[in-house]
Amino acid sequence: xxxxxxxxxxxxxxxxxxxxxxxxxxxxxxxxxxxxxxxxxxxxxxxxxxxxxxxxxxxxxxxxxxxxxxxxxxxxxxxxxxxxxxxxxxxxxxxxxxxxxxxxxxxxxxxxxxxxxxxxxxxxxxxxxxxxxxxxxxxxxxxxxxxxxxxxxxxxxxxxxxxxxxxxxxxxxxxxxxxxxxxxxxxxxxxxxxxxxxxxxxxxxxxxxxxxxxxxxxxxxxxxxxxxxxxxxxxxxxxxxxxxxxxxxxxxxxxxxxxxxxxxxxxxxxxxxxxxxxxxxxxxxxxxxxxxxxxxxxxxxxxxxxxxxxxxxxxxxxxxxxxxxxxxxxxxxxxxxxxxxxxxxxxxxxxxxxxxxxxxxxxxxxxxxxxxxxxxxxxxxxxxxxxxxxxxxxxxxxxxxxxxxxxxxxxxxxxxxxxxxxxxxxxxxxxxxxxxxxxxxxxxxxxxxxxxxxxxxxxxxxxxxxxxxxxxxxxxxxxxxxxxxxxxxxxxxxxxxxxxxxxxxxxxxxxxxxxxxxxxxxxxxxxxxxxxxxxxxxxxxxxxxxxxxxxxxxxxxxxxxxxxxxxxxxxxxxxxxxxxxxxxxxxxxxxxxxxxxxxxxxxxxxxxxxxxxxxxxxxxxxxxxxxxxxxxxxxxxxxxxxxxxxxxxxxxxxxxxxxxxxxxxxxx
Numbered sequence: 001x002x003x004x005x006x007x008x009x010x011x012x013x014x015x016x017x018x019x020x021x022x023x024x025x026x027x028x029x030x031x032x033x034x035x036x037x038x039x040x041x042x043x044x045x046x047x048x049x050x051x052x053x054x055x056x057x058x059x060x061x062x063x064x065x066x067x068x069x070x071x072x073x074x075x076x077x078x079x080x081x082x083x084x085x086x087x088x089x090x091x092x093x094x095x096x097x098x099x100x101x102x103x104x105x106x107x108x109x110x111x112x113x114x115x116x117x118x119x120x121x122x123x124x125x126x127x128x129x130x131x132x133x134x135x136x137x138x139x140x141x142x143x144x145x146x147x148x149x150x151x152x153x154x155x156x157x158x159x160x161x162x163x164x165x166x167x168x169x170x171x172x173x174x175x176x177x178x179x180x181x182x183x184x185x186x187x188x189x190x191x192x193x194x195x196x197x198x199x200x201x202x203x204x205x206x207x208x209x210x211x212x213x214x215x216x217x218x219x220x221x222x223x224x225x226x227x228x229x230x231x232x233x234x235x236x237x238x239x240x241x242x243x244x245x246x247x248x249x250x251x252x253x254x255x256x257x258x259x260x261x262x263x264x265x266x267x268x269x270x271x272x273x274x275x276x277x278x279x280x281x282x283x284x285x286x287x288x289x290x291x292x293x294x295x296x297x298x299x300x301x302x303x304x305x306x307x308x309x310x311x312x313x314x315x316x317x318x319x320x321x322x323x324x325x326x327x328x329x330x331x332x333x334x335x336x337x338x339x340x341x342x343x344x345x346x347x348x349x350x351x352x353x354x355x356x357x358x359x360x361x362x363x364x365x366x367x368x369x370x371x372x373x374x375x376x377x378x379x380x381x382x383x384x385x386x387x388x389x390x391x392x393x394x395x396x397x398x399x400x401x402x403x404x405x406x407x408x409x410x411x412x413x414x415x416x417x418x419x420x421x422x423x424x425x426x427x428x429x430x431x432x433x434x435x436x437x438x439x440x441x442x443x444x445x446x447x448x449x450x451x452x453x454x455x456x457x458x459x460x461x462x463x464x465x466x467x468x469x470x471x472x473x474x475x476x477x478x479x480x481x482x483x484x485x486x487x488x489x490x491x492x493x494x495x496x497x498x499x500x501x502x503x504x505x506x507x508x509x510x511x512x513x514x515x516x517x518x519x520x521x522x523x524x525x526x527x528x529x530x531x532x533x534x535x536x537x538x539x540x541x542x543x544x545x546x547x548x549x550x551x552x553x554x555x556x557x558x559x560x561x562x563x564x565x566x567x568x569x570x571x572x573x574x575x576x577x578x579x580x581x582x583x584x585x586x587x588x589x590x591x592x593x594x595x596x597x598x599x600x601x602x603x604x605x606x607x608x609x610x611x612x613x614x615x616x617x618x619x620x621x622x623x624x625x626x627x628x629x630x631x632x633x634x635x636x637x638x639x640x641x642x643x644x645x646x647x648x649x650x651x652x653x654x655x656x657x658x659x660x661x662x663x664x665x666x667x668x
Contacts, residue, residue: 001129003206006489007491013412015534018485037239043059043060043087044060044110044111044113044175045060045108045109045110045111045194046110046111046113047110047111047112047120047194047196048113049113049115049168052196052199052203053193053194053195053199053203054193054194054197055193055194055198056108056122056190056192056193056194058087058095059107060108061087061106061107061190062085062086062106062107062111063085063086063087063104063105063106063107063190064076064084064085064104064105064107065099065102065103065104065105066084066096066102066103066104066105067099067101067102068103068302068538069101069102069103069183071103071105073135073143073145073179076105076179077135077141077143077177077179083104085107088282095189095190095191096187096188096189096190097182097184097186097187097188097189098187098191100185100186100187102183103182103183104181104182104183105179105180105181105182106179106180106181106182106190107177107178107179107180108177108178108179108180109124109175109176109177109178110168110170110175110176110177110178110194110627111174111175111176112170112171112172112173112174113172113173114172114173115172117169118197118198119167119168119169119197120168120170120195120196120197121166121167121168121169121194121195121196121197121200122134122165122166122178122192122194123161123163123164123165123166123170123192123194123195124163124164124165124190124191124192125163125189125191125192125193126163126189126191127150127162127163127164127254127255127256127259128150128184128186128188128190128274129149129150129164129182129183129184129188130150130151130182130183130184130185130188131147131149131150131151131152131181131182131183131184132147132148132149132164132181132182132185132332132362133145133146133147133148133180134146134178134179134180135178135179135180135643136168136169136176136178136441137176137177137178139348143179146166146167147181149164150176150184150259150267150270150271151267151271152267153264153265153266154259154260154264154265155264155265156343157306160260161204161260162255162256162257162259162260163256166196168194175623194626197521211255211257211392212394213243214251214396215248215251215257217396217399217400218244218247218248218396218399221244221399221400221614222241222244222245223243224403225237225240225244225403226241228274228406229241232410234406234410235291236288236291236404236406236409237290238290238404239284239287239288239292240288240292240402240406241288242284242287242288242398243281243284243285243288243402245284246277246281246283246284246285246433247281247282247395247399249273249277249280250277250278250280251391251392251395252273252277252279253270253273253277255275255392258270258273258428259329275321276321278317278333279314279317279321280319282310282313282314282317282333282336282337283310283314285337285340286306286310286336286340288402289340289343289344289358290303290306290307290343291351292354292358292402292405292406292409293343293344293347293355293358294347294352295343295347297345298347298349298350298352299343299346299350302339302342302343303343304344305339306336306339306340306343309335309336309339310336311368313332313335313336314484317332317333318334320332337362337366340362341359341362341366344358344359344362345359352409353408353411353412354406354408354409355405357401357402357404357405357408358401358402358405358484360401361397361398361401361402362404364393364394364397364398364401365391365394365395365398369599379547414438494663500533521592521595521615521616524591524594524595524598525595526593528590528591528595529591530591531589531590531591532564533562533591534563534583534590534591534593534594535563535577535590536564536577537580537594537596538564538577538578538581538583538653539564539565539566539577541650541653542577542580542654543566544580547566549568549570549573549575550574550575550579550580550602551568551571552568552570552571552573553567554568554570554571556568556569556570556646557569560574560576562574563577564576564577565577578590580651580654581654582597582629582630582633582652582653583653586626587622588616588618588622588626592616592617592618593626594653595615595616596612596616596623596626597626597630597649597652597653598649599612599615600612600630600631600634601630601649601652602632602649605630605634605635607627609623609624609627610623612627630652633652635651637651
């Protein structure tokens, strides 16, 4: 039974009311019952052929947060944990990842109609989820899994699509419960959509066509304004082009097309672009707005404030991306963008009429950003398949409006320039006479300049000689320093060689001590500190006389994926370092297993399994089973023709391999 419900029943008894008071007990009962209602299971999502797409509403899935990130599916899907899932509809839990250090489990139950004859597909709108694993039921409590995520290369996705797309196989008329495990370093959203199989390709094709048109418009506007920049040499056009490029980079990271087509094999680059694209957008837009509005000339004090605020915001954003990882960095954009909007308003009131276009474009983008911020915060604010791309539409309109604003500003400047040129022509006629007088003065100045140039050339020649002598002195000193550095390098190489020899001698001494007498596990661990050292030792011991394939007898091999394993170049058979040794199928750490073999060999098999279990911190059953295996190998070794009383303990490690080879020969 739900524990809050039991507590509520006790509080309604006389003892509970006397303890807390009647009103407080009733209030606590209401809170507990509300919590029980919040933990109600999710609704079953009924899919029908008549509805080819269905938005994954919050009432159709329930969420379980795993702070440790270690809970397996068999625990999550067990009946004991079924009540721990909470539906997001009746709680204050937003539909997104709140704690980036936790793993989130989503449970979704789907019931297809009996007439359904095709599969459905689950699409997750947020392409920035670090790791996403879908567990699909196969029947009898068995699940298969589909693993993908933004931290994996794009080729790992089950379907080549910009968002995460999973196939949901259906059995008509039979409900199926799916589990989705999500983990991310950012506050990503749970928003999703279900698509029917026949309608999937037309829907995705339409999205790609619309996005292609979006980027086509951006490319045309970028190319057009870049041409205007080269023609007019106006800095505003350059900053406009950089702003459009930054916006395109931001949208490529947000909608997943950049990861799909531009850098599919580099998840770290995708994460870097995702983090830095908004910062570049802020910097380029600030430069564009400052030059377009002439803030430095029209509002000098406000221009200084804008530069400081933008620089501080960029520093905080970079710090958040590199160190803090708060997940709320988008709030740092409000102050600089708000200040730029205020500057545009001040400049517009000051007489710059084209500033009204920037105000209009930014108001439109700010409105569309409300949907993006609501998704980041998990607020249900008209979140559907259309508002997801509202920012794309707003950005295209903004790009067109800002381009028109630049043209309007340039036109106004040109009109003002024509009026100014007419007035200047009148003034130039008056100054023509004064210029004739200046020509005479310039001729006299030319004579004086020639005299000064002659004197300066003589001074330069003398100074050049002095510098040449100093350079020769420095070159001689450099040669002497190089010779001394060479001697130091030779001495360093000799010291390093001595250190390597000392280390090798120490290692040999440790190995000799282990071969000669009994040592404790701590001293033994210095020679075999970890699994990799044990596997390397076994591999060197097994293949000391050369490699030979167990399957086909081939004698050439290459390295396999498993550490210190070998792969036959003929039959591709992979043989690990433990195969054919006493450590084959060993269930505990190899360093403990080697020490167990060493102890049993040193004591000639007279070592109690219970004492061995205590020394190695193993279960008695495990210690006894392994000891029997080692004792059998020791017995076989004593019966061998080449057995010697003083032979090292390592000979017994390969006794299993000798026995297996003997069995193979007998079978032949």
